[in-house]
Structures are given as C-alpha cells and as structure tokens.
Amino acid sequence: MTKHNPTPAVSSKYGAPMGRSSDHLSGLIITDKDSPFTLQRVRLNSGGYDSGGAYWGHGQPLYWWSVTLREDGCRDDDCSGFMRASDRDDAKAEIRALHPAARFYR
Template sequence: MAVGNPHNYKGKVTLQRVRLNSGGYDDMGRYFGTGQRLYYFFCEDDPGHAFRRDDFFRAADRASAKAYVRALPLMCECRFYN
C-alpha cells in the first residue's frame, strides 16, 4: 500500500530482538532454531484500527528489521517506539 492510504497503520510499533541460546531456544524455552537474528514486533493500541498485529521474523540487523515491518501490508507509515 502507498503512503497516504487512510487504512495504513500510523501508530507505534515496538520492535524487540529475541535473544536465543546456542541451541536456538529463547528464555521461555520456545524453539526458533539458529540463523539470523530473531526479532519480534507488535503494534501498540490504536483506536482507529480493529486489528492487532505481531510477528516473529529474522533479519540481519535492526535497520533491516524495521524495513521488513514497513514493507508489510498497511505498515509503511508506522512509527517505532523503541
């Protein structure tokens, strides 16, 4: 979607790197495997949107992770909280 679309999410997004041990497990014991860094994002509450969006994904670095989130449908105008 293009910038300026009234349906785009314009709220805040929290982006966190998920730390994994050498076996590919996070601190809660969930298995993600090894490879590139693992990130997790979620959208802050926005009364203008009925959907909640969050996901785990892999990226080489934080800049690439932000680009990944902004490339998702309706996310090109989001703002990162952290």
C-alpha cells in the first residue's frame, strides 16, 4: 500500500474549491484480483475545510477511498474518490453493496 495524501493544498487567490475530483464507484469493475481498498477518514475543521483547503461543508464524516485495478482502470489504474458515511463500517458496506468482491486494508 502506497502512502498518498488525499488532501494536497488547493487554495488559490480565487479561494477554495468545493470538494475535490473523484472517480465514481459505480463505474468501476472490481474483481478479486484487484488490490484491497484503502479507506481513511478525512478530518474537516470547524469551518468544513479539509487540511488542504478544499471546502466540504458539514454533515456525515468524509472518507477517501483508493483502489488499484488490474483491468479496466481509471487514471493509470489508480482509482480514488470521496464519500460520506456515518462511520468506516458504513463506508465499507456502501462500497460492498456496489462491489461484493471489494476487500479492505486493516
């Protein structure tokens, strides 16, 4: 598993973006040959911004997911995105509902 910063700095003279780009979970084809998903919580400050300056607002906790596909991949076969879920187990359940073959680190 490669260490990746899901929230690099994004603020500019024009302000902060609303969220970040994300691949779509529903468009992926996950098989048992693909790597396990990385799934980690993204902390937001009291204003609803992540550590890199992107604005997410308030609501359910924010999670970042990433998976490396062996076939039919995204950008260079590394797919990643963001999702809201009540907790990590709920985020896993949402991913497994779309992709029963999904496995997770930890």
